[in-house]
Amino acid sequence: MRRPFANQQSGAKPAGRLALGMALAWLCVAGARAQMTLPEEEKPDPASLFANQCGTCHVAQKIDEARQGPNLFGVLGRRAGSYPGFGYSPGFAKAAFTWDEARLDAWLTNPQAVIPGAVMLYHQDDPDVRRAIISYLKEQH
Numbered sequence: 001m002r003r004p005f006a007n008q009q010s011g012a013k014p015a016g017r018l019a020l021g022m023a024l025a026w027l028c029v030a031g032a033r034a035q036m037t038l039p040e041e042e043k044p045d046p047a048s049l050f051a052n053q054c055g056t057c058h059v060a061q062k063i064d065e066a067r068q069g070p071n072l073f074g075v076l077g078r079r080a081g082s083y084p085g086f087g088y089s090p091g092f093a094k095a096a097f098t099w100d101e102a103r104l105d106a107w108l109t110n111p112q113a114v115i116p117g118a119v120m121l122y123h124q125d126d127p128d129v130r131r132a133i134i135s136y137l138k139e140q141h
Contacts, residue, residue, distance in 0.1 A: 046135045049133055050133055050136045053122070058070070060073050060136070073141075077099065079098050079099075080092060089119040101138070108133065109125070
């Protein structure tokens with residue numbers, strides 16, 4: 001009678017050898033992955049971030065007309081709710097402040113907390129993205 005796996009020297013069962021082989025393969029892959037350097041993710045420039053995150057509703061160029069939201073050219077240092085000819089939501093009538101970096105950061109984090117009743121659905125949880133957008137707006141001054 002012929003024994004299955006007669007060429008086994010150690011007497012290990014086939015399932016045990018398969019498990020050992022799979023474990024060794026996993027260790028090789030894990031070791032290679034740990035040593036592999038991945039390219040650093042490129043961060044978009046502030047202008048691209050503004051265009052992608054805010055550009056549907058806002059512009060930030062001196063010669064452009066407002067869209068669904070006011071033109072943000074020169075927003076830093078401007079009184080909230082004062083872009084000429086733009087129809088702001090009622091919450092802005094009570095906003096008695098001038099936009100600065102801290103106020104813009106708070107606004108981008110949670111607009112309703114800054115101006116209750118404001119109509120802006122966008123919010124940004126990532127502080128790096130908020131900083132980049134504010135940086136872009138500072139350049140558009």
